[in-house]
Amino acid sequence: MPVARSERLLTLLQTLRRYRRPVTGTVLAQETGVSLRTLYRDIASLQAQGAMIEGEAGIGYVLKPGFMLPPMMFSEEELEALVLGSRWVARAAEPRLAGAGADALAKIVAVLPADMRETVDSATLFVGRKRQDEDRADVSAIRKAIRLERVLELHYGDEQGRISRRRVWPFALGYFEHVRIIMAWCELRQDFRHFRTDRIIDMAVHEMRYPRRRTALLKEWRETQDVPLET
């Protein structure tokens, strides 16, 4: 079985990602149970495969956030689903995530054999409409705030045109037909509130982390809903 090497490379990637700060090659070599010389070769292999590993002399190695998918088998329909989904994201999401969707799609299509590319590519499957609303807010910053559980300060105009300023704890982001909605705990109201991203006049992500876990807020919020949204 030729799994030994590729498996070790995946282990190396995971090890590398566990550390936030730069790791020296010596440490990585020990953790993967391999000599330093081999480790350098492994790093080179991973870089050749597209892993974004940066090595700097005197510092160590850093892996840019991301993930390497091991080889996987997809059925024809699963492939269609991935392609259609990416295409939807490329259309419906905010520019940055949309771009990421287009990139992911391009990566997948690039490795598809020609005949299968014809099957899923072109516009045999397409999604209907492009979103027309514009966000003043930086939605990717909101996603990041959710990931990092940061307090968000919103300058927000509601449906009646009333403008308010409040601090919220965002824990989820919903993609609806034409709008995106932040689910958050509102410090002002001491309750769950949702905010349309296109009604955000201005916002700021605080350095401070809010005092609860995002998943806990999500769970609690779900319990308050009459019709629970499935994941």
Add this chain to the structure above:
Amino acid sequence: MPVARSERLLTLLQTLRRYRRPVTGTVLAQETGVSLRTLYRDIASLQAQGAMIEGEAGIGYVLKPGFMLPPMMFSEEELEALVLGSRWVARAAEPRLAGAGADALAKIVAVLPADMRETVDSATLFVGRKRQDEDRADVSAIRKAIRLERVLELHYGDEQGRISRRRVWPFALGYFEHVRIIMAWCELRQDFRHFRTDRIIDMAVHEMRYPRRRTALLKEWRETQDVPLET
């Protein structure tokens, strides 16, 4: 470089997929430039990696339709896009494709390390609404008819409630908010027509292939549109 072997395995997969009918190991061995014994070992390797290859004594090998993605690097945002896209497909598409989307999503999430799973999983990103309309028609059969360029016979009721029966050449399927729409050349009208899948009363996929290329129809249809739909 350890690319020799894995590259050969991918070549083997592609070779295997080119044939529709069973291929003998001897042929595969010749095409990949390797001994028969090694070919058996390669097949075993691929099967161990999840490739759905079936070998039967006296017959040969058959690869179930699908594709193996080689190891690929995705950025965090690309991963989010894939996950969100799959989630949308799982909700918005017809049951069968939706299931494929869920499966693809599960496969990806399964290989994600725990911390990254938490980032994209749960319902941090979710899509808004579930489609409520029901198709009487088998949409996956429609997709297949498009792929194979088959004539489709429709029993169709239009918006005025008029019922018609016609033969069409389907070449694309559009996913809109609540409905799916077949783009096709209509033999009755000798022109392009579109059909909502939920208005299909009954349908039959003919064995006969329609006399034009799907991509050519698509291109021609695009030129007739005032506002060209991007791919």
Add this chain to the structure above:
DNA sequence: AACGCTGCTGCCATAAACTGTCAGCAGGGA
């Protein structure tokens, strides 16, 4: 400037793996 730490590359002998040949067994189809 000097030193230590670290990434990185070349060389080479050793260890591990992959490969091909040969043999044999089992299942499918005529």
Add this chain to the structure above:
DNA sequence: TCCCTGCTGACAGTTTATGGCAGCAGCGTT
């Protein structure tokens, strides 16, 4: 029954990966 084919084991030859050594270059600290 016979042939074709998938499948497995054993073994030797070949290829590849590995580890140790040496040396060079970049970064940070003293």
